[in-house]
Amino acid sequence: LQSSGPTALHILFSIDTCRLSPVCVQVQWLMDNYETAEGVSLPRCTLYCHYLLHCQQTKLEPVNAASFGKLIRSVFMGLRTRRLGTRGNSKYHYYGLRIKSNSPLHRLVEDQQHLAMRQQPYSQKQRIKPVQKMEGLTNGMGLGLGHQQGAGLSDISAQVHQYQQFLDASRSLPEFPELKDEGIPLPDGLHPQHVHTYQLIYREHCEAILDVMVNLQFPLVETLWKSFWRFSEGQSSETDTLDLHDESEKRLPKSVLVLLCKYEPILNWARECDNLLYQSLVEILIPDVLRPIPSALTQAIRNFAKILENWLTNAMINIPEEMVRIKIVCAGAFAQTLRRYTSLNHLAQAARAVLQNTAQITQMLSDLNRVDFTNVQEQASWVCGCEDGVVQRLEQDFKLTLQQQNSLEQWAVWLDGVVSQVLKPYTGSPAFPKAAKLFLLKWSFYSSVVIRDLTLRSAASFGSFHLIRLLYDEYMYYLIEHRVAQAKGETPISVMGEVDIQTHTSSGNLIDCVGEEDDETDEDQDMAVPVVVGEESLEPPTKLARTELYNNNNNNTPN
Structure with a gap:
């Protein structure tokens, strides 16, 4: 490997042309923070995430991962890439590159032991920490929304760790499926190599999204989308000696990208990949819907869900409608899932307080015993058609579980058991999805009749029952969603994003x-x-x- 000293820089620029060039600023940043060395490696996605944070701080418009890779190879001549890690968890690394010992980037990592192990395969559990100030969580947008304004990096690291402990940062992006051409020929102007290149850069793009999400850098998702889809705000870089966007064009021209976005096998493949990506992101951000999550983190996730479809829509201007529709549907299912799961989590924490209050539980039991369940069953049976024995058993189990003052997690186990019991006859049957959805409707209708009876009786515990009912309905929806997805061999995201x-x-x-x-x-x-x-x-x-x-x-x- 050649040195990253002045020789590499002069290959790209002269001193005069470099002085005001944004590209040169990026080159200087690389040389200030990284160096070549034998026997070490640095994850490619980690370096790119560092770069995105640098651009956000310096108000530079970043380039996509492919173009950034070209720049790195121009600065550090002879750099090689290797895929390291265990099967299913491997990532591309720059082999022979490391962070300089005096670089502030050292303070972005979780601990010094992680830094000392850079030469070993990258661990998904040890990811970089964002540079930005925590005002992102304060204003509800997400970590890293504003620029660093004198905040100490050590304090930032501590705050980020506080929130990242609620994430599942060990989860990696699953392998993408093989592209099925289904006998459909490539359109004029496309070659098999174009398809292969698109698959490679899209995988890199998705890995970059996963990394910035793990670091709770939500605004950088918009940056990545704009970069991948070649979004331009009219800014020209013609004065730069090295046009980084031109390097991206060399790898996959925009005209070819547009043609690929009209090719049906690519459209189908993109849908499958997005569903896998978004499902992974959901499981990273909300690994347990019942586990308490800080309200600031919940609000940041909800605000991200509110804006992400706009971000993607704007980034895909001049992209064929066929691809845009698929991408928006998948992103919409992702946003909807984030909203639902955060709402479910909020309900869970509110209900937890009720279930731990002995006085409220006693009042609820007293009010529930006054409900005329025979009359309730007569009203509900006309619509639901449920067997009397099944309804009576559920009523008795519910009262017993309430009397035992079980925890929220124990209630979740009970609800899961109810679903398993009811849907057991349909296991392996094509009718399973429909049976599951119909049960959800019956459950909701029956519980509404019970709530109505409590309302008419002016039950003192009506508020508690109403809260519990909301939670159990939402959690039952969650269970059914996952059971249907499992039965169909799909992800819950893809099930929610199905379009007729x-x-x-x-x-x-x-x-x-x-x-x-x-x-x-x-x-x-x-x-x-x-x-x-x-x-x-x-x-x-x-x-x-x-x-x-x-x-x-x-x-x-x-x-």
Whole structure:
């Protein structure tokens, strides 16, 4: 490996041209913070994340990972890359590169032991820490929203560690599926190598997203999206001696990228990859929906979920509509899942206090014993058609569990057992998803009848029951969502993001009979209910065209 001294810099620039060049600023930053050495390695995604943070601090517009890689190789001549790590957890590393001993980047890592082990395979459990000030959590946007303003890095590291302990930072990005061309020929202008290159750079892109999310650097996700899709705000870099965006064009020209975004196998592959990515991100940010999460972190996640679809939509300007629709649907399912899981977590913490209050539990039992469950069953059976024995058993189990003053986690086990018991006859059957959804409707309707009875009796514990009902309904939804995904061999994100193209123009069914093999019979069509009321579609925004989504968001800017 050659030295990273002045020789490497002069290969790229002269002193005069370099003085005011943004590219030269980046080169100088690389030389100030990294050096070549034998027998060590640095994860490629880690270095890129360092770079993104540097750009955010210095208000420079970053380039994508591929272009940044070109710059690194120009500065550190002869640098090699290797894939290191255990199978399923491996990552690309720059072999022969390390952080300088006097670099402030050393203070971004979790501890000195992690730094001393740079030459060993990268561990997903030891990720870099963000540089930015914690005002991101204060204003609810996310860690690292503002610039560092004299805050000590040691304090920042401590605060970040405080929040990262609630994450599952050990989770890595799963392997992406093979692309299936399904016999569809490549369009004119595309070659197999283009497809292969797209797969490589998209994998790198997703790994970069995962890394910035683990570091709670939510605003950098928008930066990565803009970089990958070649978003330009009209800023020109023609005065730079080295045009980094041109390097990206050399690897995969924008014209080729546009053609690939119209190729159906690529569209299908992108959908599968995004579902895997977003599912991983959900499990990183909210590994346990019942475990207490700091309110500041919850708010940061919710605000990120609120804005991420706008970010992606804006970043994909001039990208073919087919790809945009797929990307927005997947991102919409991701955002919806984050909102639901954070709401579920909030309900769980509120209900935890109720379940730990002996006086409230005693009052709830007293009020529940006054409910006429025979009358409740008569009212609900006409709609639900539940067997009396099953309902009575659930009633007795519920009262017993309440009487035992079980913890929230024990209640979760009970609810999971109810789902397993009810859906056991449908295990392995094509009717499983429909049976699961129908059970969810029955559960919700039956519990609403019980709540109505408590309301009419002016039960003193109505508020507690209402809170518990909200939590159990939401957690039951969570359980059903995961059971259906497991039965279909998909991720919960993909199940929630399923799109029926005909829903905009055709009618849909309220409920089909459980166990019917044919979902669309003539009788079903006769019972169809329109999905449009007046002029407004009931489809969620994630299923609308990009133009509709963009217009709606502009007209309804979130507070």
